[in-house]
Amino acid sequence: xRLLTLAGLWLASVGVAAQxxxxxxxxxxxxxxxxxxxxxxxxxxxxxxxxxxxxxxxxAAGAKAYQTSHGSGSCVSCHGERGMVGVASRYPRFDxxxxxxxxxxGRINAxxxxxxxxxxxxxxxEELLALSSYVAEQSRGLRTQVNVSAEAAPWLEAGxxxxxxxxxxxxxxxxxxxxxSWGKMLRGDRLSQGQPNAFPAYRLEWQSLGSLHRRLxxxxxGVRAEPQALGSRAYLELELYLVWRSQGLALESPGVRR
Amino acid sequence: MNExxxxxxxxPQGVLAGEVIEIKVMIQHPMESGYRRGTLGERIPRxxxxxxxxxxxxxxxxEAEFHPGVAANPLLTFHMLAQRSGILDFEWxxxxxxxxxxxxxxxxx
Numbered sequence: 509x510r511l512l513t514l515a516g517l518w519l520a521s522v523g524v525a526a527q528x529x530x531x532x533x534x535x536x537x538x539x540x541x542x543x544x545x546x547x548x549x550x551x552x553x554x555x556x557x558x559x560x561x562x563x564x565x566x567x568a569a570g571a572k573a574y575q576t577s578h579g580s581g582s583c584v585s586c587h588g589e590r591g592m593v594g595v596a597s598r599y600p601r602f603d604x605x606x607x608x609x610x611x612x613x614g615r616i617n618a619x620x621x622x623x624x625x626x627x628x629x630x631x632x633x634e635e636l637l638a639l640s641s642y643v644a645e646q647s648r649g650l651r652t653q654v655n656v657s658a659e660a661a662p663w664l665e666a667g668x669x670x671x672x673x674x675x676x677x678x679x680x681x682x683x684x685x686x687x688x689s690w691g692k693m694l695r696g697d698r699l700s701q702g703q704p705n706a707f708p709a710y711r712l713e714w715q716s717l718g719s720l721h722r723r724l725x726x727x728x729x730g731v732r733a734e735p736q737a738l739g740s741r742a743y744l745e746l747e748l749y750l751v752w753r754s755q756g757l758a759l760e761s762p763g764v765r766r
Numbered sequence: 767m768n769e770x771x772x773x774x775x776x777x778p779q780g781v782l783a784g785e786v787i788e789i790k791v792m793i794q795h796p797m798e799s800g801y802r803r804g805t806l807g808e809r810i811p812r813x814x815x816x817x818x819x820x821x822x823x824x825x826x827x828x829e830a831e832f833h834p835g836v837a838a839n840p841l842l843t844f845h846m847l848a849q850r851s852g853i854l855d856f857e858w859x860x861x862x863x864x865x866x867x868x869x870x871x872x873x874x875x
Contacts (some may be wrong), residue, residue, distance in 0.1 A: 562839040565772045565794040715796065715838035 526691025533688055536701040540757045541690075543765055546700040551712070555764035563641060563710040563762020566634075566717045570642025573635060580624045583639075596647035597759055600748045602659040609663045609744050612640050613719060631738035637717050641708045644761035651758055652705070654751050667749025670742060676733030682746075697766065702727075704750040706763020717762060720747055771795060773868040775856060781848045783874050789820070789828075791856050792841045793866065799834040817859040818842065822852050822872070848874045 526533055544552060554560055574583040584591070600611040606618060616639050617628040629636035656664045671682045685694070686702030693699070707720035714722075721743045725735035736742045776790040793815070800812025812834065820828045828844045851874045857867040 559774065559776050559790050559792070560841055562792070562841070565774065565792065565839060568774060569772045569794075 533690065536687060536690065536703070537753050540703055540754050541701050542705055542757050542760065543700045543703050544706065544760060544763065546698050547764070547766060551764055551766060555706075555760065561710070561762060561764060563708070563717050563764065564645075566638045566641040566708070566710075567645045567762060569634070570638035570640070570645075573638055574642055578624055578626055580626070583619075586623070590646060592643045592646045594647055594650055596644040596761065597650045597652050598654065600663075600744060600751065601655055602663070609660065609748060611720075611739075611744060611747055612643060613721075613739065614744075616640060616643070632719060632722055637708055637719065640719065641717060641762050644708060644759065647759045648761060649758050652751050652755055654748065654755070656748065656752050660748065663745045663748050664752055666742075667745035667747070667752075670746045671749055676728065676731035678731040680731045682727070702750070703754045703757055704747065705754050705757045706760040706765055708761055709763040709765050711765045713766065720750075770866055773856070773858075773866065775868060775870045777854060777870040777872055779873070781872065781874050783849060785848050785874075786845050787848050788843060788845050789854075790841065790843045791818075791820070792839060793858055794839055795858075795860075797832070797834075797836050797838045797840060801834065812861065815840065815858050815860050819857050819859075820844070820846075821855050821857075822850075827854070848872065850874055 544555065547555070554562075558564065576582055577585070596612055599615060600609050602608070603610045603615075603618065608614075610618060613631060613636055616636065620626040621628050629639075654660075674681045674684075682702060685699050690699045690701045704720050707723065708717050709723075710717045711723070713726075719738070721738045721740075724743055724746060725738070728735040771794040773794070774792045778787045778789075781787055795815055796813060797815065798810055798813040800810070800814075802810045804810055814834055814836070815832045817832065818830045818840075819826060827846050828842075830842060832840065852872055854870050854872050855867060856870070857865055859865050
């Protein structure tokens with residue numbers, strides 16, 4: 509009984525209730541709750557402190573890279589200072605020219621190869637993390653507003669399918685933990701809704717900043733499934749579904765996660 | 767790693783003489799303990815910062831020794847008695863003797 513009371517107190521303290529009136533779990537699409545709500549007060553404080561948040565190391569490196577001039581100009585020469593406000597909140601989106609879905613990382617690389625005559629940066633490289641976190645940071649506090657109509661629709665559909673597909677030796681779908689069981693304990697941790705709004709985020713487990721796709725690989729390793737490649741079509745589809753599912757949440761990048 | 771890592775400094779502005787001020791510094795560094803193993807069981811070699819020093823024109827204000835238990839991207843917060851204006855020098859030395867530093871101006875009125 510005491511444990512139950514404690515669990516109740518915890519849920520009250522984070523201001524969310526996983527259980528609806530009928531005892532069913534509230535759908536994250538209807539009531540998205542940021543992963544921030546599932547952190548300890550210490551980790552929340554780390555995210556909120558603009559100096560202590562280690563993610564800002566990458567943001568600072570990204571600010572420098574944004575200004576760096578290459579033969580064909582710098583980011584700032586086209587986009588201007590603070591020209592990236594709100595951009596991250598619109599990704600992933602379907603790119604007419606490339607005829608494919610691009611996330612923020614893909615968009616940065618498309619810009620490099622098309623307009624700057626530079627080579628694409630490797631996914632998860634320090635340079636790409638710096639630029640993507642710098643761009644994402646400018647949308648901190650804004651709500652996502654992804655377009656999932658027309659050409660993006662099949663991507664969303666495929667992402668949803670992936671989310672509900674059981675996989676790995678543990679035979680678990682994303683949906684079983686993050687839709688059906690969020691708020692419950694999974695060994696020492698409380699299951700979050702699996703929201704993407706803090707990424708690129710600094711994970712204490714990584715001791716580094718990382719992209720959403722790296723996080724997805726960790727999830728799949730956790731259920732003993734074969735992870736997909738970073739930047740792969742499957743993860744882009746899943747990313748679109750996750751961002752669409754998180755609509756209403758404010759972006760927190762660079763977030764701090766456990 | 768000869769390239770200068772990202773360093774962030776927070777030194778207060780508009781300080782009065784005799785005031786105790788808080789200084790915060792952070793450096794990007796993996797602080798690899800040397801006790802971990804990779805996915806193939808291979809030992810990941812130790813790579814840590816050993817020493818930090820903050821000085822004002824040669825006079826040491828604060829220094830710290832680092833050990834393998836320190837987390838990546840170490841953040842230090844310390845206090846100093848602001849007595850005179852000058853350049854504050856922050857310097858980190860890693861296990862191989864490699865040094866990285868950054869300066870900030872302290873103006874005391």
